[in-house]
Amino acid sequence: MLQAQTTVIMADQPRPEPMLEDSAPPESGDTRARLQSAILLLLMAGLFMALPFVLSIGSVVFLPPITAVVIAIVLAPLADRLTRLGLPGMLAALFAILTMAAVIVAALALILQPAFAMVDQVPDMLREVGRRFAELRGNLTWINDFNRQLARLTGHGPREVVLATPSVIEQVAFATPSVVLEVLLTLLMTFFMIDSHIRVKQRLQNDREHPDTSLRIARVMRDVQDRVAGYLLTVAQVNFGVGLTVAGGAWAYGLSAPVMWGGLAFVFNFLPYLGPLTIMGLLALVGLGTASSVTVGLLPALAFLALHVIEANFITPAILGKRFTLSPVSILLAISYFSWIWGVLGALLSVPILLIIEAMLENLGRPNLIGFLLGEPLFRGAVPVQAPVYTDLPRS
Numbered sequence: 058m059l060q061a062q063t064t065v066i067m068a069d070q071p072r073p074e075p076m077l078e079d080s081a082p083p084e085s086g087d088t089r090a091r092l093q094s095a096i097l098l099l100l101m102a103g104l105f106m107a108l109p110f111v112l113s114i115g116s117v118v119f120l121p122p123i124t125a126v127v128i129a130i131v132l133a134p135l136a137d138r139l140t141r142l143g144l145p146g147m148l149a150a151l152f153a154i155l156t157m158a159a160v161i162v163a164a165l166a167l168i169l170q171p172a173f174a175m176v177d178q179v180p181d182m183l184r185e186v187g188r189r190f191a192e193l194r195g196n197l198t199w200i201n202d203f204n205r206q207l208a209r210l211t212g213h214g215p216r217e218v219v220l221a222t223p224s225v226i227e228q229v230a231f232a233t234p235s236v237v238l239e240v241l242l243t244l245l246m247t248f249f250m251i252d253s254h255i256r257v258k259q260r261l262q263n264d265r266e267h268p269d270t271s272l273r274i275a276r277v278m279r280d281v282q283d284r285v286a287g288y289l290l291t292v293a294q295v296n297f298g299v300g301l302t303v304a305g306g307a308w309a310y311g312l313s314a315p316v317m318w319g320g321l322a323f324v325f326n327f328l329p330y331l332g333p334l335t336i337m338g339l340l341a342l343v344g345l346g347t348a349s350s351v352t353v354g355l356l357p358a359l360a361f362l363a364l365h366v367i368e369a370n371f372i373t374p375a376i377l378g379k380r381f382t383l384s385p386v387s388i389l390l391a392i393s394y395f396s397w398i399w400g401v402l403g404a405l406l407s408v409p410i411l412l413i414i415e416a417m418l419e420n421l422g423r424p425n426l427i428g429f430l431l432g433e434p435l436f437r438g439a440v441p442v443q444a445p446v447y448t449d450l451p452r453s
Contacts (some may be wrong), residue, residue, distance in 0.1 A: 112398045120399055121239050124306075125246035127409045129254060130285045136251050137258070150251035154244060159445060171314030174310025175343075188261075203253075273420075281416040285409050288377070295373055296326040302364060308355055312343065322361070327390050335364045337404060375409075387411060425438055 112119050124368040132153040176444035258278070304319025312318060321339070325332035341358040347356035391411045395403035 072174070074262070088198065094198065107395070109398050116399055117235070117239065121242040122246055123410070124243050124406060125250055126413075127285065127406055128157070128243070128247045128411075129250035130282055130409070131289050132247070132251055133254050133282050133288055136255060140255055146252050149255065150248050153251060154248055158244075164324070168317050168320035168324070169318035175314065175317075178445075182342060266355035277417070277420045278350070279284045280420055281413055283410045285414045287410055289409065291377055292327065295368065295376060298372075299323065299326050299368055303361065306360055306364075307357070310360075312347075327408075329408065331392065331393070331404065333361070335368075337361055337365075383408070383411060383415070 119264075133151075135156065136146075136149040139152060140146060142154070168273035258275070261271040261275045272398040300319035300323035302319075303322040304315045307315035318340075322336055325336050337358045341355060342363055344356070344357045345351065348356075388408060388411065392404050392406040395407040395410065397403070419447070440445045
């Protein structure tokens with residue numbers, strides 16, 4: 058009887074409200090996601106700091122494939138067009154590489170042949186520039202007197218240190234085998250990468266089992282190719298116009314080998330900021346070394362500066378548009394980062410590598426760095442919002 062009353066009493070009691078699984082403090086999931094994001098951010102920072110040393114030490118291993126990736130992306134549109142004309146993939150890749158090699162050889166022949174002839178005149182130009190600066194320094198003799206008095210008071214006179222360094226011919230002789238090997242590896246990797254690109258593109262077009270995945274991969278490949286190849290080809294057209302203008306200006310000014318100056322302007326203008334500064338320095342050196350006065354000698358450099366200001370601020374932004382717009386800070390960081398690792402070649406590869414990273418991040422998702430500093434997850438959607446699941450509900 059007591060047991061029955063107990064059962065009745067328990068049956069008459071109101072059932073407790075159903076509990077939610079997410080009734081736990083909401084901060085637990087956010088804290089876990091933020092901790093994972095912090096660990097991932099620290100790992101990425103450590104990788105970013107350690108990567109230059111690894112890439113610099115192993116430049117023979119890492120530089121050829123990265124250069125081949127950039128060249129393959131640039132030549133992929135030409136290879137795709139050849140395959141649409143009925144040419145096999147391997148022949149299309151070979152023809153694209155041979156076309157690039159022919160253009161490079163022709164450009165080097167136009168640039169290097171006059172440059173070698175001008176090298177013999179460099180010592181005379183340097184002496185003339187030194188003489189002009191000595192004339193300017195003569196007007197500031199009080200600075201030299203002050204330096205001599207200061208050295209006499211401190212007891213430290215000027216010291217000359219002579220370092221024994223190998224000659225240019227010896228450096229070229231030592232570097233030639235390594236350069237030839239890296240060039241051959243780069244061309245061979247480029248050939249196989251272009252052929253693989255054609256095969257993968259055909260496979261994605263014929264894939265019927267995973268259409269969504271194939272479409273996503275094809276979209277990423279197309280975006281990377283459009284960004285890098287489109288940017289470099291468009292900039293090449295702009296630089297070709299700059300080269301023609303510089304060649305005409307050099308011919309009108311009376312500089313020797315105007316075609317060489319146009320070719321140098323075309324090549325160096327691929328390197329933002331630093332390339333035009335290099336051309337200005339060369340023009341100033343030749344102008345001061347050959348002109349009759351300092352003002353006349355600086356005219357070529359000042360004219361190129363005006364041309365660069367017009368091209369960089371009006372022509373190039375109007376042609377490229379907003380799609381290829383990159384932050385100047387990111388460009389300078391990329392140039393300094395990769396030139397520190399691989400020198401001049403790294404500086405030339407910096408903008409294409411930056412474009413590849415930008416395209417990959419836009420398709421795969423950008424990290425929310427600013428939001429992470431303000432308390433949000435590093436990647437948006439790191440904590441998926443799920444529908445609440447009820448427990449303690451009566452089973453049907």
